[in-house]
Amino acid sequence: MRRILLFLLSFAALIAPLHADPLADLAKYSAFPGADLNSLSSGKILSARGPTLGEARDLSVQVLYLVHAPVARTLSMHQQWDAGKHPELKVYIHRDLSGHPSLADFSQSLPGNGAVRRLEDATQKLPTIGDLQLSNAEAATFKSSGGNVPAFWSQVLLHRTTAFLQGGLSAQPAYDTADGPIRASQEVSRLIHEQPKVRALFSPVIEKSVLGGGTGSLPIGPYWELFDADNGAAFNLGASSSLTTGDSAQYLDLQYYASGGYYAYVTLYQMWGVTVNGQPATLVWRVDSISTQSVADLGPIDRIGSGAAMSREIERIVKFFQKDTGR
Numbered sequence: 106m107r108r109i110l111l112f113l114l115s116f117a118a119l120i121a122p123l124h125a126d127p128l129a130d131l132a133k134y135s136a137f138p139g140a141d142l143n144s145l146s147s148g149k150i151l152s153a154r155g156p157t158l159g160e161a162r163d164l165s166v167q168v169l170y171l172v173h174a175p176v177a178r179t180l181s182m183h184q185q186w187d188a189g190k191h192p193e194l195k196v197y198i199h200r201d202l203s204g205h206p207s208l209a210d211f212s213q214s215l216p217g218n219g220a221v222r223r224l225e226d227a228t229q230k231l232p233t234i235g236d237l238q239l240s241n242a243e244a245a246t247f248k249s250s251g252g253n254v255p256a257f258w259s260q261v262l263l264h265r266t267t268a269f270l271q272g273g274l275s276a277q278p279a280y281d282t283a284d285g286p287i288r289a290s291q292e293v294s295r296l297i298h299e300q301p302k303v304r305a306l307f308s309p310v311i312e313k314s315v316l317g318g319g320t321g322s323l324p325i326g327p328y329w330e331l332f333d334a335d336n337g338a339a340f341n342l343g344a345s346s347s348l349t350t351g352d353s354a355q356y357l358d359l360q361y362y363a364s365g366g367y368y369a370y371v372t373l374y375q376m377w378g379v380t381v382n383g384q385p386a387t388l389v390w391r392v393d394s395i396s397t398q399s400v401a402d403l404g405p406i407d408r409i410g411s412g413a414a415m416s417r418e419i420e421r422i423v424k425f426f427q428k429d430t431g432r
Contacts, residue, residue: 127353127377127388134306135390136167142388145171146381150423152416155392158299162368162401165300165394166416170423172387172430176378179387180347180354182430183374184326191425195333197221202327206266211259211329220338224364227337228254236337238364240278258340258364262329265362266342270327273315274361280368282398289361292369292396303392307373310355314346316371323348334366335399341370352378367397393419 132138136153145151148171155165172179189196197216215221227237231247243261250257268276274293279286297304297316304311314321323346330341342362348355356374363370375390393415400411 127379130306130375130377131169131390134302135169137169137390140169140388142171142379142381142386145169145388146173146386148427150420152420154412154416155303155394156300158296158394160295160299160396160401162396162398163296163299163394164397164400164412164415165296165303165392166412166419168391168393168416168419168423170389170391170427171379171381172389172427173381173384174387174430175385176352176354176376176387177349179376179389180349180356183356183426184345184347186426186429188422188425189330190429194422194425195220196330197333197338198329198331200329202266202329204270204325204327206263206270206327208259208263211262212255215255215331215338218338220333220336221331223336224338225254228257231257234281236365238280238282238362238368241281243278244281261364262340262342266327266329269315269342269344269361270320270325273319273321275318277361287368289369293359293361293371296369296371296394296396300392300394303373303394306375307355307357307392309350310346310348310357310373313348314357315344315359315361316357321346332366334363337365339363339365341366366399367395369396370394391419391423 128140131140136155137151151169153167155167158165187199188194189199198213200210200213202210227235228247232244234244246260247257250260265277274290277289279288293316297311311317313323326345328343331338332341341360343358343360345356345358354376356376358372360370371394373392377388379386379388403411
């Protein structure tokens with residue numbers, strides 16, 4: 106009986122983060138110790154910079170908001186929401202992928218705007234990588250593609266997606282930079298481990314997903330995008346996973362490759378079921394963590410400003426989400 110009791114206590118401790126009181130969890134783990142559900146129910150969004158991270162290129166911000174829907178519906182809305190519907194957000198293409206992508210999944214016409222033309226010009230200079238984020242081996246294949254920019258990028262995206270689906274983050278080729286290779290697996294691992302409170306609360310989804318190593322045990326929803334990165338178009342590859350327990354859920358959106366703008370981007374969502382004015386609702390705590398050289402190149406004051414700018418941008422994204430889904 107004693108062994109059984111110890112096992113049950115250990116198991117309860119393991120799943121506790123998904124069942125604990127949301128306001129108590131926020132006070133313990135987040136940057137919002139005094140959140141007020143009544144204030145959030147009107148659509149107010151709270152944002153704050155996360156803890157100061159050890160690496161100069163790392164940045165983290167947190168956002169808190171309420172969705173007037175049960176947890177299951179809220180999770181589904183986040184999974185299905187498409188930022189590409191809003192030109193202001195400058196996501197030019199978003200395409201979901203199956204678990205067995207082919208070259209055709211990446212063969213889509215690119216928009217004819219100035220940002221895409223800058224990407225095309227940079228690509229034409231390969232094998233000189235310049236500001237693009239590639240391995241030297243990838244850059245060397247541009248000539249074999251016949252100098253065709255869309256064909257080259259389709260091959261790069263397919264090979265990286267396939268490697269990720271088969272081996273996780275550790276299977277990703279490194280970015281070859283003037284300062285040495287940058288590996289997405291190391292960037293993501295550092296972003297998670299530099300935030301012990303975030304890591305503690307999100308340990309269930311971290312341990313079962315690609316963040317915990319390998320491909321994880323949770324189903325993966327892969328996708329690719331073309332977006333604006335500092336007035337130049339860039340490709341990214343991402344994958345999402347979710348874990349639901351009782352009346353709460355955790356959702357992971359990992360962008361493990363980008364041809365420009367950042368090295369890695371991790372977004373974690375904690376969703377708690379709450380009751381507001383007698384109706385079911387979901388309290389959402391969102392944590393965005395990014396590794397980008399553009400932050401490392403700034404001075405200390407400007408890095409603080411970057412954190413504020415990132416918070417404002419995520420608030421803007423959440424407002425579009427609230428508008429599309431109905432508060």
